[in-house]
Amino acid sequence: MFRDNATSSSNYVRPAPNPTAPNAPSHLTYTLITSIAYLMYLLIIPFYVPYLFVLQSLTPRPFPSWTLNRRVTTRLNKLWVTLTGWWIPPLPADWDDWKIAPPGEPYIEAQKKGEIEVKVIRLDPVGKEYIKGIAEVEHVKGEVRPGFWIDPLVALSKGGVGEGKVILHVHGGGYIRGHPLWTPFPMEISKSTGVQCLSVNYRKTLSPTSSFPAPLLDVLSAYIYLTRKLDIPPRNIILLGESAGAHLALMLSQYLRDLGLPQIGYLILSSPWSDFTLSYPSYNYNSNYCQLSPIRLGQAVKSATRYFTPDFLESGYASPAKMVSGGWKYLREEGTKVYVHYGGRELFRDEIEDLGKGMKRDGVDVRMRLDPDGLHTSGMNGEAGEVFKKDVLDILDIQKRLKD
Structure with a gap:
């Protein structure tokens, strides 16, 4: 049964799309x-x-x-x-939604070394029964999307609880670019934990037919695939995302709440984009350090939210940093564990910290990890990346077999 807020959230949908929204x-x-x-x-x-x-x-x-x-x-x-x-850029002409894109050479090399296996699967559109509230936009429909399975050829030690779990990865890119395998990040987390990973190639919000709620419907189809087709308990799903992908992971968790569906067990987030109003002070005091561009972010927001009212930008869906008191209690009630890694020198610093404060206020089991001199998504590689992986192993309570 759908919850009341699924119906009330439909008030955010505009009667007509924003005519000033950019197209690629x-x-x-x-x-x-x-x-x-x-x-x-x-x-x-x-x-x-x-x-x-x-x-x-x-x-x-x-x-x-x-x-x-x-x-x-x-x-x-x-x-x-x-x-x-x-x-906003068009998708690269030489990218194929159903294949490893040109930046994905590390995956090809890892397969050659026998470290992982990668296969592409079909994710069918969700049924009409799953389209309610913020997803009820007439001009945006569900589509068949590719998902990339990353299978690490790594064994877990006895007593490790990684077995039976699965990572659902949502990549970043500001909703206007990106590919599931354009960075080694999901592969590295999968290898370090020994847990299989499904990375979703969701639609980018570059046109009227692919703007919100298109990405939400696409990641929901991956959740349905894991829980209904593969019978994986939602508690065993690790929802992993970076930047805009982390934002979409947070939106998915809220939409699962609206639909009355079980929550995932873990939210693992790297530099989550947490405010679509682009209004926090760190946009100014970190402007000399962070590589993100407020101009492009603003264009991306306008394109993504063309079917939604200005009030939507202030809501917990679009700006989880601004979630109202009690808005995260569903995560506490269902025991979802949250881990957030972020950089001290990134534009999103203040909004991410407000996101953490809001979750702590509502009693969520959330662990915040600040990389003091780190830039945006510093947890995806380098020394900060090693810290990220160790924290994830600790949160999942996974003990890996040490090699001789």
């Missing part, structure tokens, strides 16, 4: 845009790089790990994103 341009148009931006980038660099060298020599390091190379690299990345961030 054609590949030809975007190639022209990026070519012009690249020309501007090349013209700016001869002046900008010397400025960064002078800045490094005349001003103290913002924090101990901020080397000259890191300062220059981060600033140049931010310059490029700012120049191109006024437009």
